[in-house]
Structures are given as C-alpha cells and as structure tokens.
Amino acid sequence: GQQLNQSPQSMFIQEGEDVSMNCTSSSIFNTWLWYKQDPGEGPVLLIALYKAGELTSNGRLTAQFGITRKDSFLNISASIPSDVGIYFCAGLPTGSNYQLIWGAGTKLIIKP
Amino acid sequence: KAGVTQTPRYLIKTRGQQVTLSCSPISGHRSVSWYQQTPGQGLQFLFEYFSETQRNKGNFPGRFSGRQFSNSRSEMNVSTLELGDSALYLCASSAAGGRETQYFGPGTRLLVL
Numbered sequence: 685g686q687q688l689n690q691s692p693q694s695m696f697i698q699e700g701e702d703v704s705m706n707c708t709s710s711s712i713f714n715t716w717l718w719y720k721q722d723p724g725e726g727p728v729l730l731i732a733l734y735k736a737g738e739l740t741s742n743g744r745l746t747a748q749f750g751i752t753r754k755d756s757f758l759n760i761s762a763s764i765p766s767d768v769g770i771y772f773c774a775g776l777p778t779g780s781n782y783q784l785i786w787g788a789g790t791k792l793i794i795k796p
Numbered sequence: 797k798a799g800v801t802q803t804p805r806y807l808i809k810t811r812g813q814q815v816t817l818s819c820s821p822i823s824g825h826r827s828v829s830w831y832q833q834t835p836g837q838g839l840q841f842l843f844e845y846f847s848e849t850q851r852n853k854g855n856f857p858g859r860f861s862g863r864q865f866s867n868s869r870s871e872m873n874v875s876t877l878e879l880g881d882s883a884l885y886l887c888a889s890s891a892a893g894g895r896e897t898q899y900f901g902p903g904t905r906l907l908v909l
Contacts, residue, residue: 690838717898719900724902724905725902726903727839729897729898729899774898783841783844783852784898786838786841789838
C-alpha cells in the first residue's frame with residue numbers, strides 16, 4: 685500500500701539544539717499532520733496543515749506543507765528534555781477514502 | 797470533554813485464545829480507527845468505522861475484526877491469537893474521519909504468550 689518516507693529514523697541531539705525531520709511521498713496530499721507519542725501513550729496531535737505552502741507554529745514547533753504537496757517538514761527549536769519521544773507524520777492523499785497514511789516515525793533522543 | 801478511552805489497558809493471553817478490545821470515542825465523534833503498533837514500528841492501520849459501517853480496512857488477516865455500535869463505541873476482536881499479535885493497539889476517534897483530527901486513546905497493550 686501507499687507509504688510515507690519519514691526521516692531520519694532517529695536523532696541524538698544535545699539539549700538546546702534545533703531539530704528537523706521530514707516526510708515525503710510519491711503522491712499528492714491535501715492534509716499533513718504531525719503527532720508526538722510519549723512512551724506508553726497514544727500519539728497526540730501537534731500541528732495540522734491543510735494548504736500547500738502553509739507554515740504553522742505551535743510554541744517551539746514549526747511545520748510546513750511542502751509546495752509540491754508531496755512533502756512536509758517539522759522543526760523543533762531549542763530542544764528540551766521533554767521533547768524526547770517519537771514523532772509521526774500522517775497525510776491524507778488527494779482522492780483518499782478518508783484513510784490517513786502514516787510515516788514510520790522519528791525517535792528523538794537527547795544526549796545527556 | 798472526556799478523551800478517548802480504551803479498555804483494558806493491559807492484557808495477557810495465550811496462543812490460540814481470542815481477545816476483545818473496547819474503545820469509547822470522544823462524545824459526538826462518529827469515526828473510530830484502530831491501529832496496531834509493535835516496538836520500534838509505526839502505526840499499522842487495521843480498520844476504520846463510521847456510523848456503524850466499516851469504511852476502510854488495512855492489510856490484516858481475517859482473524860482481526862471489529863464493529864461499531866450505535867453510540868459510536870467500537871470493539872475489535874482478534875481470534876486464534878499468535879505470538880506476533882503482541883502489540884499496542886491504539887484507537888483513534890474523529891468527528892468524521894478524513895481531514896478531521898484524530899484523537900488517540902492510551903492504547904491496550906496485549907501480550908500473547
């Protein structure tokens with residue numbers, strides 16, 4: 685079935701560093717969503733994007749809906765320890781029958 | 797509003813048994829989706845129900861089934877459990893599915909011995 689390519693798979697960063705991750709697809713999407721999952725919990729929505737070129741912020745997080753509509757980016761500025769977790773992208777392809785497509789996740793680990 | 801609730805939170809079963817998991821969506825939400833998540837893996841889509849009808853289905857064997865009741869609560873059933881079915885099963889609800897935001901429950905962690 686259809687898949688999203690999410691990268692990187694994992695990241696080791698120092699506290700205070702900026703973080704970037706992205707998702708790409710071979711298909712055109714009309715919605716991009718970014719979720720974060722803490723250990724033992726369900727994913728929580730961080731940012732939703734609905735228009736090509738849209739740039740949306742949520743505190744230190746900023747996400748963009750790519751102009752080509754085939755990709756999306758998430759940036760975290762000045763990372764802090766509570767940012768650790770798994771970040772998932774999800775998207776809705778044009779013409780989709782309501783089923784979201786999910787990336788495999790980016791695991792964020794902060795180096796002590 | 798209360799969030800998505802899932803019961804039970806933890807479950808231990810043996811191979812060959814069957815299991816039923818329950819999900820209560822946010823009040824007013826009509827779409828419920830189920831996902832399987834194994835360690836280090838992303839979310840694997842099982843199926844989505846909307847207004848008591850299965851609207852979408854992922855690539856899982858027929859041992860995995862579900863249903864939705866008139867109050868939008870949903871159950872999923874796994875028959876003839878296999879060791880590989882050990883996973884976190886997540887339920888997500890949304891008002892109507894599609895572009896609507898999905899809100900996840902905490903999941904049911906199933907261990908098959």
